[in-house]
Amino acid sequence: MSKPVLMTVDDDPGVSRSVARDLRRRYGQDYRVVRAESGADALEALRELVLRGEPVAAILADYRMPGMNGIEFLEQAMDVAPHARRALLTAYADTDAAIQAINVVDVDHYLLKPWDPPEEKLYPVIDALVETWRAIGERSVEEIRVIGHRWSAECFAARDFLARNQVPYRYMSVDDPEGVRLLEAAGASPDDVPVLVTPDGRALTAPTEAEIAAAVGLTTDPATDFYDLIVIGGGPAGLGSAVYGASEGLRTVLVERQATGGQAGQSSRIENYLGFPDGVSGAQLTDRARRQAAKFGAEVLTTREVVALEARGSARVVRFGDGTEIAAHAVVLATGVSYRALEAPGVSDLTGRGVFYGSAATEAPACKGQDVYVVGGANSAGQAAVFFSRHAATVTVLVRGSSLEASMSSYLIKQLDAIDNITVRTGTEVVEAGGDGHLERLVLVDRNSGEQEGVKAASMFIFIGAAPRTEWLDGVVARDERGFVRTGPDLVVGGRRPQGWTLPRDPYHLESSVPGVFVAGDVRAESVKRVASAVGEGAMAVTLVHRYLSEQ
Template sequence: MSAAEHKQSAVRETPDQYGAFPRLTPEQFEDLTTHGERRRTAEGEVLYREGEPFREFLAILSGAVEILHDLGGPDERTVAVHGPGRFLGELGLLEGQAAFDTAVVREAGEVLAVPVERQRALVGRDPVLGDLILRAYLGRRYLLIGLGAGFRILGSCYSPDTLRLREFAARNRLPHRWVDLEKDKEADALLRRFSIRPDETPVVIWKGERVLRNPSNAELARLIGLPAPSPEAGRCDVMVIGAGPAGLAAAVYGASDGLTTVTVDAVATGGQAGTSSRIENYLGFPSGISGGELIERAVLQAHKFGARLMVPAQVGGLTPQDDEYVVTFTDGSQARAGAVVLASGVWYRRLEVPGLERLEGVSVYYAATVHEASLCQADPVAVVGGGNSAGQAALFLANHASRVHLLVRGSDLNADMSRYLVDQVERHPKIEVLLHTEVQGLSGEEKLESLTVEDNASSERRELRAAALFVFIGARPRTEWLRGVLALDEKGFVLTGADAQAAADATRWASLGRGPLLLETTLPGVFAAGDVRSGSVKRVASATGEGAMAIRLVHEHRGKTGNLVRSAGP
């Protein structure tokens, strides 16, 4: 692109915000030209439309383009205006989703159009251009989420289905806005406009015209273009169940090793890590990285190597058949896999407290290690829970914090905590135990400053100063569907390696001449990685390491070598 072509438009463009609206260099335009075509634009021309899939990556050579939300609708508003040197689109272009906004030419000019599939390949091959585009698209996605663009969820805050749809949208980082049937003044107008009865809610409203009445997660996924499972997924070398850090690592390493790899998740890519606002201790990111950005990068990396990701796709059965496994989904469809990696993670129970999500990973934690403790030295902290995990965390944190408030909902610390822990907790001068106490509110803008707690016996409320909140009210692995299929520990976590060998059916392994490999379960060729595995370290780094290691062990299983861990031979 010459200097003449790069002249500024007469239309005032939106200033760059957090790297969301960067400008391509002339050299980058030149490289892109070999993959696309130049095309004239006319004023008023729609380049892409909200609700429709992206077909092209568009860069502006001259003229100006306005990005609009709800074009022609009652909520129409400008998201951004772009001039020469900038490019259009957002994260949906790279991930195969529908557009969440509309691009309209405001000043005639010329664009460079590159077919979407070619652009996705370029992002994977050119690290500089790929990083520029990915960062811009991530910034734009979060901008759209902040604007409340995308679809609307209309439903009651007391409805489980409303909560399900909101969680699905949030976990998949989808732009949307929730209209509370109980409190929002807009709700009645929407009910009348679309002839919706209150008992038909929740509903999803898309593009101001299409209404889905209480859709399933899969129906919502299809609406906005998420890659949902096909009726028959066929056969693959490796089926990865769960798309958190462990599952995505397995997808990347499996696909990059040339294995046909399919990764499925019942809710969203990212797992618990995807909900973290900041991960400060992940290797290679000294200034930290948001869980969302880390996961989006991993998803694109998996796509780059040819892994197939399907969300939402819930697995309900695993059956050995002819040295392979038949994976059955809850919708009745099936797939065959030569090996399986279980990476379904755990579900940490959260407190039902308003504003908790925005402080997760910043001041609210579900683990207490040296890292978390170092962030709140000399400050008071609060621990919620009455079990051993809460007691151990309180004792550990008392070595770092100025004071530890242990908040227990019940009336007796002995009910769920071991006697030896109770004695240590009650004797420790820095620990204050508050029985029949529940958290009702959090205060603090960028980080936690104080808690509002209530005595559930007297209903008396008080404020507690706390710089961090540690929640230990239980976590359960997502393994209900595996009971009776392979060996689990008493809490439902998957046994692997030496633990699995002790519980394995010797006749099943006799023909292999080995016992379970390091991450292998009691079923040959079925591996577990990450939080779902019994004895695992509940950290993002260890989960990604186990996901990568699982693929190495898959190769050993396929090659019938098994040289990392063998059973004792004669």
């Protein structure tokens, strides 16, 4: 098989030769470097490479090229070589163009000229590109086909589950000719949807999430019944614990109820996460963390809901909803929080039918030309508003409070102000939702005047509150009045350790009222609700797990 290709495109012959020289010096043994001096020439070369069956690993394109700039070229290159990773070469003055490239053509990186020394500024970027390409490769993408109704809550749940677990799928309506054909082949009717057809031809009628997970190859059953560390929850904190636990030699299993990433995994772009100056989507960050955990040997179980936690001697036992159990020396609780339900007439009936909790990125194409409402004033709501503004005719952000400053990062507030089709309405609540089978209208109330107003609405995305899912821990670990788990110094009151504490020391900083059970991320009482702090707590919890294990 021929060497994979690294392509560089720059209209300046001197720069083009310089980039190619640096690439050959580092990657020439394993990759073939191809250079072009215009976007048109590069597209022709790409087509020839594809026709000859030569894999293209990465493309570096200069932004300022006559006739076709780097963004326009990369947008067309995506159609020719969709698996190739993409980077934009740009001057410092063009960083706005680089940000545009990230948003428009999903560029993986941008490089500032000059890139000397390449060991510091060029090679780390190329290393990341080829590492990602190797993980995905040129293999064909085998799609799951989903047949359903546009306004079916069950169909939305199936598509959302696949999307959040980054499983490629193609959706078709029961009214599409191909959808009709597949329903007939599966022996199903339009009333049986969703129907999923796997690449090997199996048909699943109205499947559960566990059945979907098994069909697409997600791991649902543990490899053994005893581990060093069980991590419950697959958000940033849980993924952080899984990566650090497995990398430090602990037999680690991460248990996730639905999809890794948590609320952060649904964010269209996180722009204040350390080390990603051009931002990173929640899905990208989740995918990298999940692959990283797997690389170190951590198991990831999906669609397994934990319903009980018990201390049996030195073992910590976790019980699943189906009655099965696994045990470990230590446990990290990283279950995060859920959005609170919006209590207003009509909302629950229309959930999944135009009313959604979280960003529900799968709905973006359907929002084209529509009026969209985002309810909430925190960062997740702001990120969703920016994302949907690229699709919808209008996006209205509804905030109960008098301003966004208390709950949203300033960079997001500035972004919202700069986007013409986004409107922020403070002091406003939704008091009713209505429609014939799907959302068509909302009734809003001004909290100051009490005046109500009816508005047309095609979709509403809800981001309110932070409710921990900790009812299953009642009577096991100490929680505060809102259900968040208390840890460390908060458990020691008046010099007295928590009831039932058996060790001759105070609980460690992230340790719960049960020795060996640690807590990280949003579910912990008084935690900082940020992705970076959750990852940090997940890593710190593993350090404390090691300290705890050394005492046993």
